[in-house]
Amino acid sequence: xxxxxLLVLGVGLLATPAxxxxxxxxxxxxxxxxxxxxxxxxxxxxxxxADCRPKAVRPAYQDAFDAWMPVADLRLGPSETGAxxxxxxxxxxxxxxxxxxxxxxxTDPVAGDPxxxxxxxxxxxxxxxxxxxxxxxxxxxYGADSxxxxxxxxxxxxxxxxxxxxxxxxSGDFAQTLRSAGEANNAAYLTETEAQRAIxxxxxxxxxxxxxxxxxxxxxxxxxxxxxxAEARRSGRSLRNVLLSVAGAHxxxxxxxxxxxxxTDAAFAHVQDVAARIEDPTxxxxxxxxxxxxxEVLQQAIEDxxxxxxxxxxxxxxxxxxxxxxxxx
Numbered sequence: 001x002x003x004x005x006l007l008v009l010g011v012g013l014l015a016t017p018a019x020x021x022x023x024x025x026x027x028x029x030x031x032x033x034x035x036x037x038x039x040x041x042x043x044x045x046x047x048x049x050a051d052c053r054p055k056a057v058r059p060a061y062q063d064a065f066d067a068w069m070p071v072a073d074l075r076l077g078p079s080e081t082g083a084x085x086x087x088x089x090x091x092x093x094x095x096x097x098x099x100x101x102x103x104x105x106x107t108d109p110v111a112g113d114p115x116x117x118x119x120x121x122x123x124x125x126x127x128x129x130x131x132x133x134x135x136x137x138x139x140x141x142y143g144a145d146s147x148x149x150x151x152x153x154x155x156x157x158x159x160x161x162x163x164x165x166x167x168x169x170x171s172g173d174f175a176q177t178l179r180s181a182g183e184a185n186n187a188a189y190l191t192e193t194e195a196q197r198a199i200x201x202x203x204x205x206x207x208x209x210x211x212x213x214x215x216x217x218x219x220x221x222x223x224x225x226x227x228x229x230a231e232a233r234r235s236g237r238s239l240r241n242v243l244l245s246v247a248g249a250h251x252x253x254x255x256x257x258x259x260x261x262x263x264t265d266a267a268f269a270h271v272q273d274v275a276a277r278i279e280d281p282t283x284x285x286x287x288x289x290x291x292x293x294x295x296e297v298l299q300q301a302i303e304d305x306x307x308x309x310x311x312x313x314x315x316x317x318x319x320x321x322x323x324x325x326x327x328x329x
Contacts, residue, residue, distance in 0.1 A: 020196035020317050021258040026175050028255040033071040034167040040067035041163035048156035052149040054134045065127055069241055070248030073206035078169035085122035086162050089231055095123035111150050114157040129155050135234035197319045199256055206249045207306040214242050215299045218283040225286040233282040246271055257313045264312050267305040274301045
């Protein structure tokens, strides 16, 4: 996916480039999004502490995941590493299942120590560990006094602490680093354009990750679809995560652009219309020709939205996307 960094826009075509609004990107999307996530994660932790059984925890888990998705694809500043243990996915080799199985088989005492749980492998932390424990039949048939129930409560508490830390780190030094881009004491962003490009790249990388991974992985090859690789399929969230991530990218694009985006809005509406035709929210129907076609059409619609944002936002701003931590080698 490094082709993002190779894309060249007509930087010199406009005599006076439009101005990207870094403050709006932070104040209208990133910071309030992280605050909503932190609040929802706290509710999840409180819920699991009171009753850690699946039926009690699942609604708060879904709400917290909803709050996470609009900011989940940020790989900038504190999120460059902080997001990894919140959402460890893709996991094609099954590290999450293996790590959780080992903890349970050994009744590892770390499950009773929320503070120590921060040192556990990221494969057994965050949303996808909970996705498996709450929904996979191999794990989810547990009682209130079981080791697994304690493990769920501890993972939820660990997730809440991660959410608070991510919000605090963004709200403090890093937000100011972005706001002060180009100032004499800012060694991270030597010009305002560098900060604008950094945020702009997050928008495009999120859309590309959704098309290539959230849709591409379960699609697999035509003669070998792989719906078991769909993101959060156990909790029925695969399509919902696609829509929430695309909506987050669209929202951040509006905040950054600081001008009307009629073509981008039309492309976003098309994504929603196409997604409404998909019948299985976990992409299980990619195993049928018609089901696969619907997902392919959605994938193309997201790629069209990404290209529209390049043309409608990047070119007027005079900025091109740069390298992003989610890009492959």
